Amino acid sequence: MIRFENVSVTYDGAAEPAVQGVDFEVPEGELVLLVGPSGVGKSTVLGAVSGLVPHFTGGTLRGRVTVAGRDTRTHKPRELADVVGTVGQDPLSHFVTDTVEDELAYGMESLGLAPDVMRRRVEETLDLLGLADLRDRPIATLSGGQQQRVAIGSVLTPHPAVLVLDEPTSALDPPAAEEVLAVLQRLVHDLGTTVLLAEHRLERVVQYADQIALLSSPGAPPVLGAPAEVMAISPVYPPVVDLGRLAGWSPLPLTIRDARRQASDLRQQLKERLDGAPKGRGELRDQPQQTRTRHQSAPPELLGAPTHRRWFRRKRTTPTPQTPHAAEAHELTVTRDNIRALHHINLTITPGETVALMGRNGAGKSTLLNTLVGLIKPSTGSITTGGTVGLVPQEPRDLLYADTVAAECTTADADAAATPGTCRTLVSELLPGVADNTHPRDLSEGQRLTLALAVVLTARPPLLLLDEPTRGLDYAAKARLVTLLRDLAARGHAIVLATHDVELAAELADRVVLLAEGEVIADGPTADVVVSSPSFAPQVTKILAPQQWLTVAQVREALA
Missing domain, CATH: 3.40.50.300 (P-loop containing nucleotide triphosphate hydrolases)
Structure with a gap:
């Protein structure tokens, strides 16, 4: 569905290509996750699929990028709009209307879909993304995470064959991120939608990927492979992988479930270390976070x-x-x-x-x-x-x-x-x-x-x-x-x-204050608040429960 053939992109005035040697294929009906450190060209690769690179950004694209057989160098973004849906890092730059419902309908109007089809798809998307209560709200009054969900919804309603998403969960709370990723997985599995997604919060998305394309450094060609294989060599990886590397687990786990299945020996080892810890480390048994050093947009008219x-x-x-x-x-x-x-x-x-x-x-x-x-x-x-x-x-x-x-x-x-x-x-x-x-x-x-x-x-x-x-x-x-x-x-x-x-x-x-509907519903030491929350607990906590560990660094220190 998406094919890169020895692609390089050099922006005007740049001494070196932003990306080069990009040569891989995203098959129809797969979710491919694009990973790598900041600045290695992930957004450039995504922009080449939608046609924004080079038609909007400028620069020179060498090689060939095709989407559903269309060459993106000879097809401008508007000529790919019926095939490719794109959500960038900044949802505000994505919006063209004032209210949530109008924004969800706009892309379908541009494609000339029938009113009854538009109405049905808007309702489906409102339900899928939990936006029904916000349908009449002005977009400018929404939180950043709510705006991001609207931006994602606006590209889902036209039912494109290809979705290109740049940091789609970056402003979403954990439950909302899970809902969006579950929707993407449903589109991939049930409708055969092809998804190319870049995300830094790998702990949220790595388990959904069919393949991972790793850009390890600027200008380096990507490495494409199975998620566990790529995570084993990647310079960026989520805590579950970090913990798996530390413990020497094989195969390397990508999910909490897989990690918990391998964690019994590590839990016992940690228990033994803490039971025999010298005086002064006793606090670690109940509150491991205490060993660390002590230590969230207003309206545009106000934030000039x-x-x-x-x-x-x-x-x-x-x-x-x-x-x-x-x-x-x-x-x-x-x-x-x-x-x-x-x-x-x-x-x-x-x-x-x-x-x-x-x-x-x-x-x-x-x-x-x-x-x-x-x-x-x-x-x-x-x-x-x-x-x-x-x-x-x-x-x-x-x-x-x-x-x-x-x-x-x-x-x-x-x-x-x-x-x-x-x-x-x-x-x-x-x-x-x-x-x-x-x-x-x-x-x-x-x-x-x-x-x-x-x-x-x-x-x-x-x-x-x-x-x-x-x-x-x-x-x-x-x-x-x-x-x-x-x-x-x-x-x-x-x-x-x-x-x-x-x-x-x-x-x-040191402390977490949990808000809901404008009220404080929890306020206390980090471990006390997050350990008991299935939504806000970190990966290490979920893997090593009932022991109250929060980070891989704490585990590494205890094992030392």
């Missing part, structure tokens, strides 16, 4: 970049009422557009503490962050902070408005009254190899988010708020982010991150 950066300066000179805590929320309620986003929130955040806000899409996580930073005013209740507050929003373009990385960094240094070069140093730590003259729009979604983080961190705010900070990041980039945030927490900075990344919460958070 210059205004947002000036807000940080204003916070330093005219702070909100002071508190010995990093922040306090008392009986906080927020109602917007007749929708109660937050209800009677009571929350205290202390210096040096890392708090993960979790919950399903639309639970109020982003609203709480935007209220803490002052972008949204409480309807009732109060917010007090202990100093400057910095927010990294879900959409990095809300903070990035210069033409180059260097210009962004220079402006950030000036805004924060920081030593020149401070922001650039942070960028180098988090994004090795990114050139000064790179335009932010030429960065991947994860790279743009990391640049926005560096811009905010330049001011070293005592309270740092992060909205989906690992969206679009590969495992190596996430590890660098974790190291940086741990260092900030150790220096006394308070960190609050809204995230659907359960592995990040397990790795980093």
Whole structure:
């Protein structure tokens, strides 16, 4: 169905091809997962299937890409629209209408489908993706995860033969991600749909893949093979594979079920190590997370970049009422557009503490962050902070408005009254190899988010708020982010991150606050909250239960 024949893509002005030697086939009715570190060309490969590369992006495509027999170099994206459905990393750039139902119908209208067919498919998709309650909602009022589900639904309604998806679950809560992936699997198995999908959160998707195409480094030809075989050599892999490698399991497990079947000896080994642990490690028996170092978009009209950066300066000179805590929320309620986003929130955040806000899409996580930073005013209740507050929003373009990385960094240094070069140093730590003259729009979604983080961190705010900070990041980039945030927490900075990344919460958070319908339904130490949750528990916890381990790093340390 999809055929790459010795394909290379070189963008205008680039010294080297973004991808080269791409030569593989995606058979009809298979789901092929495209994996690899950030910046290796996964989005370029996907864009070549839909025709966006080179017709929209520019550059030179050599070789041949065919989809259902159509050469994408001679067929523009609109001439492939009846065959290929595409969802990119940024759902906002995908929308052409104002409401959920209109967006789901738009693609079918463009193809001239009959009204009765359109109506039926809209209803089916609303049910499949859990969007029925949102059908009349303006898209601009939805959370990032809800918008992503709408974007996916809008390409499902025309029933394309091929689906091309770039990070489709990056903004989805765990149950919603499972629902979307179950829909994709049903399309593949029951309707013969062909799916090519790129995703960094491999713990969510690897078990659904028929084959994996690995791009290990920029310009390197892909390696195509069975999932377990490719995961054995891949530089990026989910915790279940990491644990399997550590324990020497064969075959290498890809699912929790397969790993649990092999984990009995490891559980016993860990039990013996802990039972014989010297004094001082006893805490690990009940709360393994305690051995770690201590330590979530507002409307576009509010998040214009210059205004947002000036807000940080204003916070330093005219702070909100002071508190010995990093922040306090008392009986906080927020109602917007007749929708109660937050209800009677009571929350205290202390210096040096890392708090993960979790919950399903639309639970109020982003609203709480935007209220803490002052972008949204409480309807009732109060917010007090202990100093400057910095927010990294879900959409990095809300903070990035210069033409180059260097210009962004220079402006950030000036805004924060920081030593020149401070922001650039942070960028180098988090994004090795990114050139000064790179335009932010030429960065991947994860790279743009990391640049926005560096811009905010330049001011070293005592309270740092992060909205989906690992969206679009590969495992190596996430590890660098974790190291940086741990260092900030150790220096006394308070960190609050809204995230659907359960592995990040397990790795980093001292405490998890679980939201539902704008209310706090759980607030406690990470292990206490996530271990008991089938949706928000990390992979290691599920594999090694009833023992309360959260990360592979903890297991590795215990075995050492």
